[in-house]
Amino acid sequence: MAENNWTKFTVTADFNVDMRSVYTAWTTPAGLESWFLRKADFYTITGRLRESHESVLKEDTYEWYWHGFDDSAVEKGAVLEVNSIDFFKFTFSDDTIVSVSLESRNGLTILELTQENIKEEPDPSKNLFVQCQVGWTFYLANLKSILEGGIDLRNKRMDIGSNFK
Template sequence: MTLIKKEISVNAPRETVWRYFEDPDLLAAWLMRNNFTGRLGERFQLFGRPSSEWDGVLDCRLVELDPPRKIAYTWNANDINGETLVTIELFEEGDGTRIRLMHSNFEHAARDVEAVVRRHDAGWEDHLRILESQFLKEVTGERTAPGPIDWTRFDLHVSIGAEPRKVLDAWSTVDGMEGFFVEMMRITDPEGIERPANEPARPGDRFIWRWPTGRCLRGEYLVTKGDDEVRFTFGESKVCISVQPYGKGTLMRLRQFDIPDHLDARMHIHANCRGAWVYFLTVLKTLLEKGVDGRDMSRETGASFSTYFNPASVGVAY
């Protein structure tokens, strides 16, 4: 018999953790949408995102219920074509709870058993990670109030399914920056010679950016460090882009720093840039992963992501 066995520990009482297995809303929060009733012997369904191999529906039947210790239900879908069994047990562990999940009876699958087990093993790993996160204070909103805001800097992070070098090139070449950030860019070396569009900038290189709205900005590349960092001036502040391998892709960090600390800069640099970067990082991720440029390149509404944008300027009452 092939068996998947997973265990995690969470910092919450067993009675609290149990609710994530009997409450339909909390079950959906970490597993899938469902029509779970909690009545022994009754059938219910779980609803996920369909794929080429799965229609998105799991047929289940509650076969064991011992609150707050144990729950078990059958598990079948068109990509299994045979009834398997999921058993979940909760154990008190100090002030927390240890969760043990076992998925068995894969020998009943009419499909390629090895592929089915491998797919479910990865799926449970992912869903248990989500379940574990439900008990973190950062997720539940129980964090204590943060200290004073440092208006002179901020950090943003994004995971991108592309190689680190490719992500860094997006920030250091004309082709890269025009692909997700600006409408036009020109890079010149300290002698004023223009760099080819696919050639990475070097420290001391100057640049000019132009967005679809016509706004332009000049600046300088300060650091182009191998395969992991790029720094450049950004108006009255500076930006550092750093990358590192993460899973099958890249973890990218953007830090904007040396922001002046006065009321106007707090709004029009710190708050405005932070929001705008979220927009452009989403565009970059979509471009590198899906090959789609999601920018609004309209000269009328191309700044709609910015706090500078006034709908009245394009005739919209707001």
């Protein structure tokens, strides 16, 4: 029996919309804020804040803010690759790397997201492998919901928080 590789995972999703719409949802601040983040700030290599509908470029840095959390919960990272068509790669939590690739197949846009460089944890339930895979699964479902039906599944209320205790 093969051992699990807790350092990398891939999730896929299909979208009944054109590839450009999915790509723009990943590579513009406004796009990311429509389905994923409360606020997505990208900075050019010279430090200029990108406009909301401006596409990100390689070597941009970012500060991302989540619904349900105040501004002290910020994710900082950098754009590693972007090709303006079907590929986007960036750093993410705890020095991991996320790659998003798109292709058209049978009238659908197919998205494949891979997160790698995940540090191994003695308890896999505390590993980013588990936490991020659950998170990406939800957010990809939300992206599908937004693009295909306009319904946002995120909790945006600070008074409820993120854990619904």
